[in-house]
Amino acid sequence: MRKRGEAKQLYLESLVDTLTGWNDPEARLRKAIEDDEFMLFGQTIVPLDRKKEIRFHLEILIRLREEERNLTPPGTFLPILEYFELMPALDRWVIEHAARWWKSTERMRNTVLNINLSPDTLESADFPEFVAARLSEIGLPAGVLCFEVTGSEVPVGSAEVARSIEKVKALGCRFAVSAFGRESISFDALRMVGAKFVKIDGGMIREIHSDTVAFTKVKSIHQVCAKAGIQTVAEFVELPETLNRLREIGVDYAQGYGISRPEPLEAQEGSQQVKK
Secondary structure, three states: OOOOOHHHHHHHHHHHHHHHOOOOHHHHHHHHHHOOOEEEEEEEEEEOOOOOOOOEEEEEEEEEEOHHHOEEOHHHHHHHHHHOOOHHHHHHHHHHHHHHHHHOOHHHOOEEEEEEOOHHHHOOOOHHHHHHHHHHHHOOOHHHEEEEEEHHHOOOOOHHHHHHHHHHHHHOOEEEEEEEOOOOOHHHHHHHHOOOEEEEOHHHHOOOOOOHHHHHHHHHHHHHHHHOOOEEEEOOOOOHHHHHHHHHHOOOEEOOOOOOOOEEHHHOOOOOOOOO
16 A cells, blocks of 8 residues: 555545544445445536537546435545555446446447546556456447546656556547646646547636636637647536637537536436537
């Protein structure tokens, strides 16, 4: 196990005590993965120009089933999974179950699945082989999978991660960099990942209808990405005014509570729409 300092350990102990009450969080989460105690949700990512022939996306999100039908949000258990180096196991669980759901669902066949990956998963030497095996076993077109990585978390400069990304891309899967623009390192991550999609940080998106600086930043990011053949996604879209400004800029996709809220995967069929 990788120890990450006393401060991190105290934080995790506090998190466990306050939010979960688990006596043995590592064992609890290992069992949850092994026994399929997680539940997948999806949040629609919609094209803003319906005249363009671009596919809908669905970001895959996760909750933990607890007693009495309660669902534990990811902010509770993801830091614990990271601490005990269990994120690669969870990421693979998500890929497996999301892929099987997509394969069994006729009406979602034109939808791309956006699946978040942790840095630890990218550093797993056998991750490309896992993806290849699942694609073959399930009969899933590789283009259905778009792996999301947070720009500030990509281990830029890691030869091992670069090899892993290239192998996964060679299968036909694509990558997206999320929270783009939050930190300057995002550009380094963009180059390393070779992303086909950029998700512009929601902190700027929320302000573009009222803040000229935020609007200008988002417009600049979109223009740079467009020249590079990269499609842009606006995160955390909540207001109609924001949608109007995004269309003015030409941003390709939008995601947020103003578009749709996360729903269990079983409720996703036929729910794809964008507010006017």
